[in-house]
Amino acid sequence: MLPEFIKVVIQGVQLAAPLDDVFTQNFDRTFRTYYNRVETSLLSGLCDTHGTDKGQLVRGNRTQTWHAHTYADYLERTFRHCRHHIRNVFECGMGTNNPELVSSMGSGGQPGASLRVWRDYFPNAEIVGVDIDGDILFQEERIRTFQCDQTDPAAIKAVMDQLDEIEFDLMIDDGLHTFAGGVSLLENAIHRLRPEGLYIIEDVSIADLFNFMIYFKDKPWDVEFVNLYRKDIPLADNSLIVIRKG
Numbered sequence: 001m002l003p004e005f006i007k008v009v010i011q012g013v014q015l016a017a018p019l020d021d022v023f024t025q026n027f028d029r030t031f032r033t034y035y036n037r038v039e040t041s042l043l044s045g046l047c048d049t050h051g052t053d054k055g056q057l058v059r060g061n062r063t064q065t066w067h068a069h070t071y072a073d074y075l076e077r078t079f080r081h082c083r084h085h086i087r088n089v090f091e092c093g094m095g096t097n098n099p100e101l102v103s104s105m106g107s108g109g110q111p112g113a114s115l116r117v118w119r120d121y122f123p124n125a126e127i128v129g130v131d132i133d134g135d136i137l138f139q140e141e142r143i144r145t146f147q148c149d150q151t152d153p154a155a156i157k158a159v160m161d162q163l164d165e166i167e168f169d170l171m172i173d174d175g176l177h178t179f180a181g182g183v184s185l186l187e188n189a190i191h192r193l194r195p196e197g198l199y200i201i202e203d204v205s206i207a208d209l210f211n212f213m214i215y216f217k218d219k220p221w222d223v224e225f226v227n228l229y230r231k232d233i234p235l236a237d238n239s240l241i242v243i244r245k246g
Contacts, residue, residue, distance in 0.1 A: 004227075004235045006206050019206060019235070023225065026213045035073070043076040046120050052095065052113035053105075054174075054202075064105065069238050070228045071202060078198070079122075079170075086122040090168045090192070091115060092150050092185055093175035093202075096133035103177050111136035114174065115143050128166075130159055131175070150175045156188040167194040174202045177237070179211040190221075190243070199243040205236075212241055222246035 004019040023030065037057075038044070044055035053064050055072025079086065097109035105111075115129045119142050130148035131137070137145045146162065149155045150173070171193050173185050182201050193199050204212065209225060216223045222244040227235055 004206060006210055019209075019227075022210060022213075027225075037073070038076075041072065041076055042080075043072040043117070043121050046117045047072050047114075050113040050116045050120075051110040052117055054114055054117070064108070067230070067233050067236075067238075069203070070230055071240060074226060074228060074240065083122050084124055086125045086169045088128070088166050088168045089118045089122060089125050089170045089172075090128045090130075090189070091118065091172040091174060092130050092148070092189075093173070094129045094131035094133070094136055094145060096131055096136055098133055098135065101133055103175065112138055112140075112143070112145070114172075115145070116140075118170075119143055125169070126166075128163065128168075150181050150185040153184065153188045156185060160189065160192060163192070166192065167197070168192055169194055169197045171197065171199045172202060173200070177203045177205070179208045179215075182208070182212070182241075183215060186243070190245075193245060195245055197244075201241040201243070203237045204239040204241055206239075209239060220246060 006017055006019045006022050039057065041057060044057045047055035048057050053068045055070060056068035091114060093103065094115060095105045095109050095111045095113055097107055097111055098104055099107055112129065115127050118125065119127050125142065127143045129143065129145040132147065132149050134147040137147060139145065146159045148159045171189065173182055175181060175185065186199065190199055224242040226240040226242055228238045229235060230238065
């Protein structure tokens with residue numbers, strides 16, 4: 001595991017502190033999981049098939065040049081025992097391939113890739129996707145998509161109003177990847193999370209891990225910070241924040 005550092009301000013001075021030390025000082029419980037990659041992982045295989053960077057077995061159709069995330073490892077361990085019982089999934093961030101937009105996957109991106117992964121992994125679920133790029137919206141079997149700016153509470157409400165009273169088993173923020181954008185979507189969408197559901201913020205940078213630590217201190221939710229380490233690869237943004245209503 002490579003050492004990771006986070007920039008923190010202590011008595012007015014910015015210092016680079018070991019990430020593990022910052023977590024130790026802010027939380028009173030922790031656990032670590034060690035595992036080897038599952039070569040027959042259904043979820044990681046679907047990531048290859050549809051071209052998303054949430055997981056990887058082989059190169060597959062993924063066109064991105066960066067290392068794949070290992071979110072599929074975590075999510076498969078969480079849901080494989082109940083994946084047939086998941087009924088509704090929401091994801092913000094459909095993978096725009098417009099290089100002019102922030103958080104673009106680049107011109108080789110495959111919009112909607114992860115939505116198709118969820119549809120195939122959760123065979124009884126309806127999938128809702130939103131993105132700020134209106135040009136990549138589509139409708140397919142068990143997939144509906146909507147345009148939405150996650151920094152705009154009114155836009156989030158407008159989408160939710162179109163979804164009747166649906167409550168989601170799984171909600172994922174894979175959108176703007178900023179602290180402000182993450183807070184905006186969370187505060188205006190988590191009321192649609194089922195009591196037993198999971199709300200997950202993906203691609204949390206090391207700097208924003210600290211911002212979210214401060215943010216969640218006075219919030220009523222059950223929150224986990226999950227850093228997914230890969231052998232000989234820096235952590236970078238391979239981190240999740242997992243939120244339960246508690």
